[in-house]
Amino acid sequence: MQKKTCLYDRHKALGATMEPFADFIMPIRYTSIKEEHEAVRNHVGVFDVSHMGEIKILGPQAAKYADFMFSNDIINLKENHIAYGFMLHETGTVVDDLLAYKISEHEVLFVVNAANIEKDYLHLVDHTDDFDVRIRNESDQTSQLAIQGPEANDVLPDIIGGSIESLKPFTFKDVRYEGEMIIVSRTGYTGEDGFEVYASRGTIRTLWEVLLEKGVKPVGLGARDTLRFEASLPLYGNELTDEITPLEAGFSMFVKLDSNQDFLGREALEKQKKNGVEHRIVGIELEKRAVPRHGYPVYKDDEKIGYVTTGYLSITLGKPIAMAMVEKPHTNKKTAVDVEIRGRRIPGFVRKRTFYKRKK
Amino acid sequence: MSKVLKDLLYSDDHEWVKKTKDNVVLVGITDFAQSQLGSIVFVDLPEAGDDIEKDEEFGAVESVKAASDLIAPVSGEIMEVNDDLVGEPELVNENAYEAWFLKVKLSDSSELDDLLSAEEYEDISE
Numbered sequence: 001m002q003k004k005t006c007l008y009d010r011h012k013a014l015g016a017t018m019e020p021f022a023d024f025i026m027p028i029r030y031t032s033i034k035e036e037h038e039a040v041r042n043h044v045g046v047f048d049v050s051h052m053g054e055i056k057i058l059g060p061q062a063a064k065y066a067d068f069m070f071s072n073d074i075i076n077l078k079e080n081h082i083a084y085g086f087m088l089h090e091t092g093t094v095v096d097d098l099l100a101y102k103i104s105e106h107e108v109l110f111v112v113n114a115a116n117i118e119k120d121y122l123h124l125v126d127h128t129d130d131f132d133v134r135i136r137n138e139s140d141q142t143s144q145l146a147i148q149g150p151e152a153n154d155v156l157p158d159i160i161g162g163s164i165e166s167l168k169p170f171t172f173k174d175v176r177y178e179g180e181m182i183i184v185s186r187t188g189y190t191g192e193d194g195f196e197v198y199a200s201r202g203t204i205r206t207l208w209e210v211l212l213e214k215g216v217k218p219v220g221l222g223a224r225d226t227l228r229f230e231a232s233l234p235l236y237g238n239e240l241t242d243e244i245t246p247l248e249a250g251f252s253m254f255v256k257l258d259s260n261q262d263f264l265g266r267e268a269l270e271k272q273k274k275n276g277v278e279h280r281i282v283g284i285e286l287e288k289r290a291v292p293r294h295g296y297p298v299y300k301d302d303e304k305i306g307y308v309t310t311g312y313l314s315i316t317l318g319k320p321i322a323m324a325m326v327e328k329p330h331t332n333k334k335t336a337v338d339v340e341i342r343g344r345r346i347p348g349f350v351r352k353r354t355f356y357k358r359k360k
Numbered sequence: 361m362s363k364v365l366k367d368l369l370y371s372d373d374h375e376w377v378k379k380t381k382d383n384v385v386l387v388g389i390t391d392f393a394q395s396q397l398g399s400i401v402f403v404d405l406p407e408a409g410d411d412i413e414k415d416e417e418f419g420a421v422e423s424v425k426a427a428s429d430l431i432a433p434v435s436g437e438i439m440e441v442n443d444d445l446v447g448e449p450e451l452v453n454e455n456a457y458e459a460w461f462l463k464v465k466l467s468d469s470s471e472l473d474d475l476l477s478a479e480e481y482e483d484i485s486e
Contacts, residue, residue: 029398032398032399032453033398033399033423033425034399034424222398222424226424289446290402291401291422291427312424313422315424342404342420
């Protein structure tokens with residue numbers, strides 16, 4: 001049975017192209033991906049991301065347990081602050097990537113990928129034996145909007161109030177809106193400034209209508225992917241999987257190996273760090289107009305050295321770019337590589353993979 | 361509702377074929393095809409002088425999200441390729457029936473009899 005978010009009928013009414021995503025039927029685009037992408041880069045757009053999962057960790061040892069189950073630091077994280085990081089298998093590979101919201105020492109919220117909600121919940125419950133905590137999956141009761149773009153801060157604070165314009169990146173606060181306490185955070189998945197709002201289904205419906213009335217453009221998951229890709233933000237299933245470690249994916253800055261805090265997967269990652277990774281995700285730019293896509297093979301001369309994890313003809317840059325997992329000897333910048341596209345080798349080179357960075 | 365033009369012939373693979381003069385046709389993709397693809401970012405076409413073979417792949421249309429193979433609706437020699445589409449692939453979204461891909465000299469004009477009429481194509485593109 002496919003799940004619908006609380007805005008399903010609104011998306012249909014707007015004529016959105018809907019496609020299955022995880023267990024949900026979600027809007028991919030309302031008009032065109034390009035138009036929606038540019039709206040977020042230059043103005044402001046709103047995404048229905050109610051499919052995302054919310055798993056709450058509660059109890060006297062909530063922060064301590066969350067810290068053990070998470071690659072980044074929660075112990076030293078202040079209340080009302082957010083950390084990005086990974087839940088790991090003991091092998092060091094990634095169960096999921098997520099945002100951890102530290103509500104208090106006794107309450108931590110994990111915001112996880114829709115496709116992994118069930119897996120994450122079971123993984124968490126599986127490791128509670130030594131801790132005084134309870135795990136609660138609140139995904140079905142919680143809806144979420146992302147308001148993203150350079151003009152997000154001109155729009156949302158006027159609607160919601162609560163001085164949210166002064167929220168710093170990676171912080172959140174509880175705000176009363178429409179008689180309900182909702183969570184507003186300065187976070188997103190587009191490479192732009194913006195907010196994410198968590199509330200009940202009814203309140204999210206109200207907020208959606210108000211945002212559209214104010215001229216905020218609805219944006220589908222199609223542009224969400226092109227936007228996050230340009231900003232080099234990973235997508236679980238592409239850059240991160242049960243087979244890939246954060247070090248291989250190039251995200252060691254979100255792994256607290258320099259601390260003395262133990263966490264699940266630490267031993268395996270320490271070993272990998274010492275021995276060095278065998279392959280790593282790099283950026284690739286092609287020198288000829290073509291479109292590299294997920295799964296396409298990457299070659300060095302006649303040897304297959306890896307595969308594309310995500311690729312597009314970048315909307316912002318107008319160039320064919322990709323993230324690709326390639327063998328370590330070929331990860332240096334400017335290394336000449338080919339991507340095979342429909343049986344033909346298209347020449348390119350390894351480059352920095354942050355393809356887009358917003359001007360502050 | 362996508363547009364179907366009366367005076368064209370169509371393939372099951374959502375391409376249109378327009379007779380220009382004896383044995384010469386223009387080939388493009390239908391309005392239905394472009395609307396299914398969304399924003400087209402790249403059209404990968406062969407070169408003038410190449411041969412295409414009915415039911416064989418001859419290129420691809422790339423939208424933001426996906427690549428879609430182009431399947432030849434007829435056989436023949438490519439006389440001309442629409443170079444405008446290299447720089448402005450969005451022309452296909454704007455008017456799929458103006459944005460022709462190839463001009464082809466047919467090697468077997470009886471192949472046109474296998475194509476669909478506008479009415480028949482409407483039935484499969486709803």
